[in-house]
Amino acid sequence: MRFSLFKSVGLSWLLAAPVTSALAQQVPKPAADTLHKYERPATGLGAVEKKSFFQSKGFRASIIPAVLIGYGVSTINGHGFYSSYQAHDDIRRVFGDYRNHADNYLQFAPYLELGGVLLAGVKSRNDRVNLGLVILKSELIMVTSVYIVKFATNIDRPDGTPTAFPSGHTAQAFLAASILHTELRDKSQWYGIGAYTIATGVAALRMINDKHWESDVVAGAGFGIFSAHLGYLTHRYRWGHKPNETATLHVSPLYYAGATGLSLNWQLH
Numbered sequence: 001m002r003f004s005l006f007k008s009v010g011l012s013w014l015l016a017a018p019v020t021s022a023l024a025q026q027v028p029k030p031a032a033d034t035l036h037k038y039e040r041p042a043t044g045l046g047a048v049e050k051k052s053f054f055q056s057k058g059f060r061a062s063i064i065p066a067v068l069i070g071y072g073v074s075t076i077n078g079h080g081f082y083s084s085y086q087a088h089d090d091i092r093r094v095f096g097d098y099r100n101h102a103d104n105y106l107q108f109a110p111y112l113e114l115g116g117v118l119l120a121g122v123k124s125r126n127d128r129v130n131l132g133l134v135i136l137k138s139e140l141i142m143v144t145s146v147y148i149v150k151f152a153t154n155i156d157r158p159d160g161t162p163t164a165f166p167s168g169h170t171a172q173a174f175l176a177a178s179i180l181h182t183e184l185r186d187k188s189q190w191y192g193i194g195a196y197t198i199a200t201g202v203a204a205l206r207m208i209n210d211k212h213w214e215s216d217v218v219a220g221a222g223f224g225i226f227s228a229h230l231g232y233l234t235h236r237y238r239w240g241h242k243p244n245e246t247a248t249l250h251v252s253p254l255y256y257a258g259a260t261g262l263s264l265n266w267q268l269h
Contacts, residue, residue, distance in 0.1 A: 061233055065226035072166065072219025076155065084213035088158055095208050103205035107169045110176035110195040111135075117184060117191065124183040130237055135179060138231030142175050143168075146223055158210045167212045167220035173199035174224030182232060199224075 053059055074080035075087075118124060124131060150163040157164040177199040181192030203217035212220075
């Protein structure tokens, strides 16, 4: 009897082994996760990776204006590396008594360039409404900041008239150039190169015409660029775009308590 029991158990095991092996071969293996293999493992609450300060929009928008304004301040009068007095002496030695009034008009030339390009059919980064609002906001920032600093510092110009620092003409020219560059840089970098060349020419003419010191025009360029950047950074783009929402209206007959009518169902998607 013991032999029969061992024999039965052994036979059952021999019969079950192939079945178990076959079932094991039929079970599909889980597919390899190829969608997330290159993702950085999530760490911390919410697994949100923050950019460093040097990668932030605020730092990138302010670093160049800060350098320009800082250098301009450092060269006021006879101070700093290649001071305003030194630059003035060199300019007068080269240009003498030469004067012209082209800078009064060239300060707005980048805007004329932008308008001409848009009229030619080139699409800007923003629609016309938002572009106009950015320009208006940037102009208000520039004019307010420049004139506050002008009257706070009260530095005389090379020709003896007051409120030299910073140069409003130069700030205006670089503000317009920065907006043009931002709006059209995806189309061609040459638009921005042309605008900044004009703005640099305005800065040079302000010194040649004996209206500003070197410190005034360098800092003015910084004020203009920063005003444009600040105008873009603070804009919410709520105007000039069609809403993405769509609405549907369903009308169906209604019968209730012996009265007939219509049922209106309005849904916003």
